[in-house]
Amino acid sequence: MPLWILVPLLALVAMIQITLLPPLPLVGVKPELALALVVTWAMLAPMGEAAVWGFILGVCLDLASGLPFGMHTLALTLLGWVIGWVPTTFFRGNLLAPPLAMMLATLVYHTILLGFLALFNTPIDWLAYLGRVTLPTALVNTLALPLLYLPLLAYSERQVAYRHKP
Amino acid sequence: MYAPDRNRSALPIVLLVLALLALILHLGGVLHPLEDIAFGWLQPLLSSVRGLSPGAESITGSLADVNALREQVKQLQNQVVELNIARVRIRELENENTLLRQQLAYKQANPDFDILGAAVLQRNPDLARVVGQDPSNLARYIIIDQGSEEGVKTGMPVVTPQGLVGRVTATGTHWAKVLLITDATSAVNAVVQSTRATGIVQGDVNGNLTIKYLPQGEAIKVGDLILTSGMGGGFPKRLVIGQVTSVRRHDIELFQEAEIQPSVDFARLEFVLVLKRFTPADITQEPPPTPTAAPRPTRTATPTP
Numbered sequence: 381m382p383l384w385i386l387v388p389l390l391a392l393v394a395m396i397q398i399t400l401l402p403p404l405p406l407v408g409v410k411p412e413l414a415l416a417l418v419v420t421w422a423m424l425a426p427m428g429e430a431a432v433w434g435f436i437l438g439v440c441l442d443l444a445s446g447l448p449f450g451m452h453t454l455a456l457t458l459l460g461w462v463i464g465w466v467p468t469t470f471f472r473g474n475l476l477a478p479p480l481a482m483m484l485a486t487l488v489y490h491t492i493l494l495g496f497l498a499l500f501n502t503p504i505d506w507l508a509y510l511g512r513v514t515l516p517t518a519l520v521n522t523l524a525l526p527l528l529y530l531p532l533l534a535y536s537e538r539q540v541a542y543r544h545k546p
Numbered sequence: 547m548y549a550p551d552r553n554r555s556a557l558p559i560v561l562l563v564l565a566l567l568a569l570i571l572h573l574g575g576v577l578h579p580l581e582d583i584a585f586g587w588l589q590p591l592l593s594s595v596r597g598l599s600p601g602a603e604s605i606t607g608s609l610a611d612v613n614a615l616r617e618q619v620k621q622l623q624n625q626v627v628e629l630n631i632a633r634v635r636i637r638e639l640e641n642e643n644t645l646l647r648q649q650l651a652y653k654q655a656n657p658d659f660d661i662l663g664a665a666v667l668q669r670n671p672d673l674a675r676v677v678g679q680d681p682s683n684l685a686r687y688i689i690i691d692q693g694s695e696e697g698v699k700t701g702m703p704v705v706t707p708q709g710l711v712g713r714v715t716a717t718g719t720h721w722a723k724v725l726l727i728t729d730a731t732s733a734v735n736a737v738v739q740s741t742r743a744t745g746i747v748q749g750d751v752n753g754n755l756t757i758k759y760l761p762q763g764e765a766i767k768v769g770d771l772i773l774t775s776g777m778g779g780g781f782p783k784r785l786v787i788g789q790v791t792s793v794r795r796h797d798i799e800l801f802q803e804a805e806i807q808p809s810v811d812f813a814r815l816e817f818v819l820v821l822k823r824f825t826p827a828d829i830t831q832e833p834p835p836t837p838t839a840a841p842r843p844t845r846t847a848t849p850t851p
Contacts, residue, residue, distance in 0.1 A: 391591075398678040398689075399596035402813065408752055409683045431558035438565065443585050444592070444678050446687030446715060446723045449577055450569025457565050461558035493684055496569075502731055508751045509684065509730075517683050 387436055393417060394440030407516040412486070414441055416521045418456050419485040420528040422463035423471040423478055424536040434460030447493065448500065455492040459485050468536075478529060479522045486518035582718040589691065589721055592677045627708055630809070631786075634771060637739060638784055674704075676815045677721070686729035686753055686812075688712075692820060693720040701780070703821045709786035709809035710734065710774060711818050722820075727787065728753040728812055736787055737775040738766055744775050747787055747806065755788055755806040766793050766804050782821065 381389075397413040404410065414437040422430030438453030445452060463481060471477045490509065498504045571577040674690035692698050694717045704711040704724045712726040727734055728749040736747040736757055743764035745757045757772055770790040776783030788806040795802040 391588075392595075394681070395588075395592055395595045397681045399592055403683075412681075412683065414681065428558050431561055435561040435565065439568075439584075440588070441681045442568075443581060443588055444681055444689055446680050446685050446725060447682065448569060449572035449581060450565055450567075452682070453565040454562065454569060457558065457561045461562065464558070490684060493682065497684075500573075505730070505751065512751050513683050 386433075390417075390433060390436045391440050394437055394444075397441070398444045404520060407520060409513060409516045409520055411520045411524045412489075412517060413524070414438075414452075414456065415459070415486065415489055416482065416524045416528055418460045419463060419482050419521075420478075420525065420532050422460050423466075423481060424468055424529075424532050425464070425539075426468075427464040428461065430460030430464050431457050432460070434458075448496070451493055451496050454496075455489050458492070459489060472533075478525055482522045482525050483518040486521050487514055490514040490517070578718075585718055585721055589677060592689070593675070593691065596677055631707065634739070634773075634786055637771075638773075641739075674698075674722075674818050674820050676818060684751075686726040686732075686749065687715070688724050688726065688815060688818075690722050690724060690818060690820070691720060693718045693722050695719050697822050698722045698820050699822075703781045703785070704818050705785055705821060706810055706815070706818055708811070709788065710781065711810055711812075711815065713780065714820065724818070726753075726812060728755060728808065734781060734787065735775045735777040736772050738764070738790075739771040739773050740767075741765060741770070744777065745801075747772060753812070755808055756803055757790075757806055758803050759801045760803065762795070762797075762800065762802055764802070766790060766802065768792065770804075772804075772806055 394414055397410075401410045401413065418430050418434040418437060421433050434456030435453060438456040441452040441456075442449045463485065466481075471481065487510075490513070494504050494506065494509055568577060572581070674692040676688050677691050678689040680687040688711075690698075690704070698714055698717050700714055700717055702714045704714060710727055712724045712729075712732065714722050715725045716723040725732055726749070727747065730749050730751050732749045734747045735744065737744050738757075738760070741764050743760050743766065745760040747755055747757045749755055760766060768790050772787045772790065774781040774783060774785040774787060786809045788808040788810075790804045791807045792805045793802065794804065
């Protein structure tokens with residue numbers, strides 16, 4: 381997908397997360413659409429592409445976030461890159477792998493953000509954050525996975541077919 | 547997107563280095579002009595996307611009866627809010643009346659002192675629209691559409707007619723970020739309206755509010771109103787924070803705590819007021835704390851001969 385389409389599209393996703401998504405009842409957290417998108421694409425796309433998505437989404441989130449600029453960018457780019465190392469066949473051939481990857485990615489993402497905050501002398505109650513925010517967020521992000529995985533799978537297969545077109 | 551393999555493997559590393567550089571430059575304050583320009587482009591889009599939310603919500607509400615009932619509930623809630631605000635104002639006027647009488651008595655008792663009355667709060671609020679919220683579940687911020695051009699500065703309190711919302715932590719030309727009082731890193735000096743006991747209101751990771759460091763002897767009860775005390779100069783006095791919903795008291799502890807229901811509905815913030823000017827509370831003018839513990843034993847007036 382050319383950058384002139386990708387950047388506005390990802391910016392729109394970020395804006396939806398910033399403006400429209402409310403905390404869900406019972407769990408009290410909102411889905412982290414940007415993270416879910418980066419992780420899902422990292423499981424399906426060639427290595428490195430999800431890192432680009434993570435960078436663009438991260439910049440958009442950082443602009444609207446009260447946290448120091450660069451934290452979301454760094455965390456999403458890193459996750460998109462690292463998950464991209466794993467061969468896509470591993471995720472496509474295993475039903476449990478995508479949800480487990482999403483939960484682990486959410487844990488790592490929050491740990492990176494909280495770690496930076498702790499580095500900047502913000503007092504962090506790790507158990508409270510991880511137990512009462514990260515865990516519900518991981519569940520919510522995993523529930524959002526089917527909504528993202530199937531369309532992105534179809535898109536990635538179309539990309540592969542286009543690349544191999546004689 | 548289909549770069550040769552060697553470029554594709556280097557690109558994520560380049561992006562990571564850029565992200566780290568952005569973080570370092572942000573901490574050094576160098577990136578602020580660029581952030582301001584970029585957010586200036588983003589802000590109109592944020593406002594437009596946020597404007598879709600009433601339409602998106604009405605799709606899920608299917609029956610006309612349900613909508614009518616919702617409207618009625620909203621009206622009744624507004625009435626309750628107005629009545630609560632009036633009640634708070636009356637109580638505060640009563641307290642102020644008592645305080646002024648005490649001061650007058652002091653002045654009359656000390657005619658040779660030159661005493662200046664404490665200044666009444668001055669407010670010059672500007673209406674600001676909420677255009678977004680923090681994208682993360684780890685922090686509680688909102689973004690408003692008023693910035694340095696409109697006179698907004700870091701540290702200014704942000705309120706609604708219902709009560710205290712938070713404090714400005716960053717500003718751009720036409721935007722500002724507001725740390726909500728429900729954020730885990732927020733702390734506000736507060737006072738219990740009925741007993742005048744002082745404490746600190748803090749948020750937690752789930753956005754709940756607790757007032758802490760209340761002395762054990764204070765009689766705090768469910769329904770007590772919590773107001774800003776004005777101590778520290780960060781917020782004006784007597785802004786409503788919320789109402790006590792439960793009290794945690796253990797004899798072995800030095801202090802007691804209470805959970806608070808905020809007076810502001812943070813999930814439905816649309817417009818807020820930025821207090822651009824107020825007179826910080828002068829704590830030297832505060833009356834001595836009113837005792838609220840159990841009544842003291844009284845002595846008999848005169849001994850029987």
